[in-house]
Amino acid sequence: MGFIFKTWNKLSLFTRIMIGFALGVAAGLVFGKQAAVLKPLGTILTNLLTMVVAPLVLCLLVCAAADVGDGKKLGRMGVKTVIIFLASTACAIVIGLIFANLMQVGTGVSIEIAKESAKTTAKQISMLDTLISIIPKNPFEALSKQNLLQIIFFALLLGFALMKIGPSGQALLDMFRAGQEAMKKITTIVLEFTPYGVFGLMAQVVGANGPDILIPYIKAIAAMYIASFLYLVVVQAGVMAGLIGRVGPLRFLKTMKEAMTFVFATCSSVATIPLNLECTKKLGVDEETANFVIPFGAVMNMNGTAIYEAIAVVFTAQIFGVPLTVADQVMIMLTATLASIGTAGVPGSGLVMLTIVLTSVHLPMEAIGLLAGIDRILNMARVIPNIVGDAATALIVSRSEGTFKAPEPTGGR
Numbered sequence: 225m226g227f228i229f230k231t232w233n234k235l236s237l238f239t240r241i242m243i244g245f246a247l248g249v250a251a252g253l254v255f256g257k258q259a260a261v262l263k264p265l266g267t268i269l270t271n272l273l274t275m276v277v278a279p280l281v282l283c284l285l286v287c288a289a290a291d292v293g294d295g296k297k298l299g300r301m302g303v304k305t306v307i308i309f310l311a312s313t314a315c316a317i318v319i320g321l322i323f324a325n326l327m328q329v330g331t332g333v334s335i336e337i338a339k340e341s342a343k344t345t346a347k348q349i350s351m352l353d354t355l356i357s358i359i360p361k362n363p364f365e366a367l368s369k370q371n372l373l374q375i376i377f378f379a380l381l382l383g384f385a386l387m388k389i390g391p392s393g394q395a396l397l398d399m400f401r402a403g404q405e406a407m408k409k410i411t412t413i414v415l416e417f418t419p420y421g422v423f424g425l426m427a428q429v430v431g432a433n434g435p436d437i438l439i440p441y442i443k444a445i446a447a448m449y450i451a452s453f454l455y456l457v458v459v460q461a462g463v464m465a466g467l468i469g470r471v472g473p474l475r476f477l478k479t480m481k482e483a484m485t486f487v488f489a490t491c492s493s494v495a496t497i498p499l500n501l502e503c504t505k506k507l508g509v510d511e512e513t514a515n516f517v518i519p520f521g522a523v524m525n526m527n528g529t530a531i532y533e534a535i536a537v538v539f540t541a542q543i544f545g546v547p548l549t550v551a552d553q554v555m556i557m558l559t560a561t562l563a564s565i566g567t568a569g570v571p572g573s574g575l576v577m578l579t580i581v582l583t584s585v586h587l588p589m590e591a592i593g594l595l596a597g598i599d600r601i602l603n604m605a606r607v608i609p610n611i612v613g614d615a616a617t618a619l620i621v622s623r624s625e626g627t628f629k630a631p632e633p634t635g636g637r
Contacts (some may be wrong), residue, residue: 237415241596244419245426249438252430262424270423272414277579278370280411283403289383290397301621305517308617309525310561312464312515316455316527316609317557320534323451328537329443330542335610349530373584376562411576425593441598444539451531452605456612460527464616469623471507476619479506480612486606493522496611500511504615510627514618521614526577528606528613531562533581540582540591552585559584 232240252259360366360374367375386393386400430438451478461473469476477484483503487496497519504514537556548556559581578592595602622628 237418240419241422241599244421245596245598247432248423248426251423251427252432253425253435259427263428265424266421266428266590266593267424269417269425269593272417273576273579273592274370274589276407276411276414277576277583278367278375279403280407280576281580282367283400283407285376285379286383286386286400287397287404289380290387301513301516301625302625304621305520305617306524308620309521309613312459312527312613312617313525313530314543314557314561315328315459316530316613317534317560319399319451319455319459320531321538321553323447324535324538327443327447328542329447330440330539330544331443338637369582373559373562376559376580380562410615422596424595425590429590429594440539440543442597444535445598445601447535448532448602449605451535452528452609455527457530458607460467460609460612460616464613465507465619469619473621476507476616479503480615483611483615484608487611488604491603491607493607493610494609497522500611500615504618507615507619508629509615509618510629513622513625513627517618517621518614521617522611525613525617526610528609529577529595530560531609532602532606533577536578536591536595537581537585537587539595540584540587541585543591543594544588546587555584556581598624 235243248262251262253347310544312531319325358373358377360371360378363374365371366378386397457473457477465476466473483496483500486499487493501514501518504518505511509517534556538548540546559575578595579589582589582591619628
């Protein structure tokens with residue numbers, strides 16, 4: 225028995241999640257509705273993720289806002305970088321929403337679990353009310369009720385304030401930095417339970433709904449890869465690099481191919497920073513701009529993950545039978561854009577962001593477990609736009625600052 229546990233613990237988290245996913249599907253097919261006895265495992269997972277999100281988001285975004293303030297010392301370059309990151313992320317979310325709706329990623333089966341509660345909690349409110357409600361009357365109440373939009377607003381405001389007051393706010397900022405590291409560690413611990421939670425959720429869902437539940441997964445994966453590919457080629461290579469950065473799209477993609485191959489294999493944007501820096505400088509971006517934008521982008525810029533969040537939310541709404549209004553989809557765009565500011569460096573950041581976005585439109589958290597089993601497959605598609613977006617942004621900033629150099633030869637345009 226000890227040998228089995230040692231072998232299990234040596235496996236990567238991805239491998240363990242896939243095993244939990246496969247065993248959960250098998251248990252659901254074999255035991256049918258009796259597999260509902262395993263549902264508490266999924267409930268524990270969703271509760272753990274919900275528990276960690278509010279304090280994690282607060283600490284991350286306070287520190288991220290303060291770091292943006294430090295970046296502004298570089299003058300216009302810092303401001304341009306932030307604007308491009310946010311605009312490109314919003315564009316990615318729109319593309320994700322378009323493909324998710326066109327391909328109807330969550331149709332083909334209807335899950336009854338939490339469906340009624342989802343319908344009753346979904347609120348139809350005006351966009352003006354929604355925007356006003358982002359401002360918290362009491363930030364501590366926002367934390368206790370896990371109102372994540374209000375937490376994001378307060379965290380960004382507090383971070384900028386701490387940056388402005390300088391040394392007198394350093395002690396409080398250091399506390400948030402320590403809290404950030406502590407919450408990242410707790411998140412890592414929580415993620416260790418993911419294989420068991422996924423096992424319980426998949427067993428219960430497949431047992432209740434039969435093998436038809438697997439159909440939407442194929443559509444979700446297809447939508448993710450198609451949307452990411454088109455965003456990479458049209459928006460990042462065509463518009464950002466070609467039209468604005470004035471570097472041939474083919475040259476841009478050929479220069480970035482090593483970084484894209486590496487991040488596709490490792491699924492780690494942070495680990496790809498050195499290679500991404502090298503490729504970005506080969507494009508002609510000056511060293512100062514590249515050294516600022518690329519590491520900053522690894523923390524803030526999540527174009528591919530934004531596409532994933534849009535697809536995941538539409539998948540969730542359709543599979544649980546909850547209609548999304550236009551206002552809901554605008555809220556998804558707003559929330560995912562804001563959430564992308566600080567979660568990129570967190571282990572399992574896709575799941576953390578998904579929790580935030582699902583909460584903003586009152587959708588069931590069970591979707592996290594349903595998607596976790598194919599998360600690695602989806603992650604391989606989303607990490608490429610994540611790192612390419614950083615390079616394209618650096619190119620635009622370098623051009624606008626007049627520091628762009630002639631690109632190194634790469635074998636043609």
